[in-house]
Amino acid sequence: MYGYAHHWSNAMTREENFVEGSCLSNETITDWYSYCREAVVTYQVDKQESKGKIGGPGKIVQIDESKFGKRKYNKGRRVEGYWVLGMIENGSEDLRLEVCPDNVRSAEVLIPLIKKHVADYWKAYDCLRDHGYEHLKVNHSDPDNPFVTSDEPTGPTTVRTTVTTTPPEKFHLGTEKMNWYGTNVYCQRNNWKLLVLDSAEIQKEFEDFIKRKNLQNLNYWTAGNQLVDMKTWHWDLDGPAFNYTHWAKGQPDNYKGSQHCLQLFANSLQWDDCNCEIHMNFACLKY
Template sequence: MALHKRHPVGYFKCSRGNCRTKSLISRAAGTWFEGVKISFPHVFYIMYCFAHRFTREGIYRENYVSVGTKLSSATISDWYSYCREAVVIFQLDHQEFKGKIGGPGKVVQIDESKFGKRKYHKGRRVEGHWVLGMIEDGSEDLRLEVCSDNVRSAEVLIPLIRKHVHEGTTIRTDFWRAYECLPEYGYNHEKVNHSDPDNPFVAEDGTHTQRIESHWRVVKRFFYKDNYNNPANFADVIVEFL
């Protein structure tokens, strides 16, 4: 097998017998770099920018790559999509490998939050996406799911909970009516009433959801440069955060 140098990574060609008539094989075949049409320095630079969440303007402003032509807007968008797809595939496979959280004797706090912005920056109505959050006490394994059709009914929330949380778990939530049927699915259900004027954050028996609620600020800070209302890749960015 002989190695032949050719832009950008070279290729292999077998010189034995009938192999001489076969196609050349790129060294990048089957790798992240297969089919790359831009320079390797630009590939590494875009990966760096994606990891640091640079905007398109930031990519142009901080571009230290002097080889090749200037990156086009379409190229940047495509490579950001490639990077995000790789992250999503890894995270979903990793999450499936780890399995569900909770179990008998364990507590999982659950809450939903709206990701969005007030229309025209006025009023109380928020346009955006409902996200369900779940985290086990004593664990950093945060689970997030975007509510399908932007609905937080029992028909939407319960299947998501069953997907991530073992039966027999003690689940702590607020008084949102969609959670009322949790005992029917084998969960112990404890609630905190945020409308209680005396104990709005911690119930008399100690039940609270403060841990999952505190995570919303961190998650939303991750989105501060993005448009919450853009539905195109919102679910993927949620996975990217995880």
């Protein structure tokens, strides 16, 4: 137990034995370490009180799976017991543990458990990127960087997983040009909405997003329009009136009396009123 508490390996425990000569077998040390781990897990599961989520943008969360329970006939690999999912943020002592229901470790089980504790590799881990996480494998054979490796480590790996939480993309760019009406239908079918820029903050977010993708040389539809009364500018057909604007100089001008939908000028991404029937690029707001 002293060796376990000081994070000694099996070999070091044998070397640091107080009795002269080798009297502890590897199996005995492994059994004692397993017992200590199970005691810690049992206590933690019973006593843990979650205080919000761990992780966040730029944070790293270590995630590990282990099975706890008795070995069949007290020898060989452990085959009876419960699979436990452990999560802890680097530099923190806030450990989170979850018992896998019915010992199932599929994506349907593990992803909700991870999302329960980790802020916005079994096969279950393959889809972490779809949920806003970045998956990095573990390579204990690398002495310089033993924990985090690339997706294709060369040394032996374990099922322990390291994830860095990165916010999922807020915007989705349409793949083909459409008129203003078609863009609304497209976004709504995907449970999104056409781009709403109702504050300076969201305007800058979108500008930064477009510049990262080097696509600022295109025009984009937004949800802005005055189709309800042809006078007042609103977001969506039934949304709020504008309380923030970023019009280009001289806009809106309702050229020829037919410009009732809001586009973003290429490059400057300033606002301009435009004929709703024109086909152009667009962006959906995902959340």
